[in-house]
Amino acid sequence: MADRQPPTPGEIVIMVAGALMIVFSFLHFAGNTSAWGTGLFPIATLLPVYGLVMALQIALTKFASVNLPGSVLGFTWEQLLLAVGAMAGLMAIGWLLTDYGNKQIGAWIEILGGIALAVGAVMLQRERNTGAIG
Amino acid sequence: MDKLKVSTANLVILVAGVVMLIASFLDFNKFKYASLHTSYTAWSSHFFLIATIPALIGAVMGAHVAIEAFAPGVRLPDRLLGLSWTQIHLVLGFQATIMMLAFLIQDTKPLDKGIGLYLMLLAAIALLVGAVLRMQEQPSGYTPPSL
Numbered sequence: 001m002a003d004r005q006p007p008t009p010g011e012i013v014i015m016v017a018g019a020l021m022i023v024f025s026f027l028h029f030a031g032n033t034s035a036w037g038t039g040l041f042p043i044a045t046l047l048p049v050y051g052l053v054m055a056l057q058i059a060l061t062k063f064a065s066v067n068l069p070g071s072v073l074g075f076t077w078e079q080l081l082l083a084v085g086a087m088a089g090l091m092a093i094g095w096l097l098t099d100y101g102n103k104q105i106g107a108w109i110e111i112l113g114g115i116a117l118a119v120g121a122v123m124l125q126r127e128r129n130t131g132a133i134g
Numbered sequence: 135m136d137k138l139k140v141s142t143a144n145l146v147i148l149v150a151g152v153v154m155l156i157a158s159f160l161d162f163n164k165f166k167y168a169s170l171h172t173s174y175t176a177w178s179s180h181f182f183l184i185a186t187i188p189a190l191i192g193a194v195m196g197a198h199v200a201i202e203a204f205a206p207g208v209r210l211p212d213r214l215l216g217l218s219w220t221q222i223h224l225v226l227g228f229q230a231t232i233m234m235l236a237f238l239i240q241d242t243k244p245l246d247k248g249i250g251l252y253l254m255l256l257a258a259i260a261l262l263v264g265a266v267l268r269m270q271e272q273p274s275g276y277t278p279p280s281l
Contacts, residue, residue: 039243043184043236073224074269079217083225086215090229094184125216132216 004063010123011058014081017116018055020109021048028104035106047095047110050088051117054081078130085121088114143271144199146264147223151196154230154257158189161248162237175250185237188230188258195226195261220268227262234258 007015025035025048035044057077060066072080092114095107103111125132140148162185164173176185198219201208214222234255238247 038241041240043233043240046232046236075221079221082215083217083221087225087229090187091184091233094187097183098181098185099179130216 007058007062008124008127010120010127011062013116013120013123014058014085015055017113017120018051018053021051021113021117022055024048024106024109024113027106027109029106029110030100030102030104035110044095044107044110047088047091047114050084050091051113054084054088054117054121057081076130078125078128078132081124082121082132085117085119089118092118140199140203141268141271143264143267144203146260146267147195147199147227148203150257150260150264151192151194151199154189154192154254154261155196157250157253157257158186158192160250160253162250162254163242163245164248165245167244173248174245176254188233188254191226191230192257192261195223195265198223220265220272223265223268224262227258227265230258231255231262 025045027034029035029037029040029044033040035041035048057068058081061068061077068077070076075083092111095103095114096111122133158176160175161173162176162178162181165171174181176182176189198210201210202219210219212218217225234251237251238255
């Protein structure tokens with residue numbers, strides 16, 4: 001059996017954040033509406049979808065040994081994770097500062113998860129020595 | 135007088151960025167019932183900051199190509215977080231487009247969608263097109279980050 005490296009802290013952060021975001025996206029985001037509910041879909045749904053995509057990319061390559069192409073549209077996977085993580089972080093700050101009434105548990109987890117995705121993506125750059133950070 | 139050289143891609147991004155910024159101050163959502171008429175821009179309370187992000191993205195992309203074209207003395211780093219500027223434009227253009235498409239699909243009843251939203255959507259698509267054109271103009275734009 002091939003040796004399998006345990007997931008790094010950055011990978012764990014992204015996978016946990018992505019899993020939590022998709023689960024909590026079905027709980028109340030604002031008022032009695034989830035991120036999938038009328039009035040919020042699909043603008044509030046983008047964050048959990050970004051989290052799911054990032055977590056799936058890590059999980060599939062880490063645990064299912066899925067072979068993905070080396071680069072997509074000229075981006076390495078590390079660059080893509082950083083770009084998607086940064087955009088998730090940007091939207092998380094956007095939702096944090098937007099006054100749309102009482103933020104519910106779903107919204108808080110999406111906001112924290114979005115920031116965690118950005119942090120995880122930065123950690124990943126260091127762990128994989130991409131040279132992007134520092 | 136020297137002619138300023140702005141590539142097609144950069145011109146598209148520049149114009150789209152300006153349109154995006156102007157459109158963000160027009161009606162994003164509006165409500166009209168009998169004589170009652172209320173409208174909200176992307177900068178209005180309840181919309182700021184989430185609906186303002188595409189406008190800010192347009193401003194950043196437009197500002198970058200403007201600096202590149204009109205301020206050759208200003209030295210910007212070749213890469214930001216390991217991404218080339220062409221890649222950054224592509225990411226930002228994609229993000230602006232996906233967000234504006236989401237706002238288009240969003241059910242905002244009883245509010246109607248305003249001209250600002252539609253113009254911002256068109257500008258976002260133009261930003262993405264400009265970013266793709268920029269990538270095609272600079273096929274060597276991608277170089278793997280040095281280890």
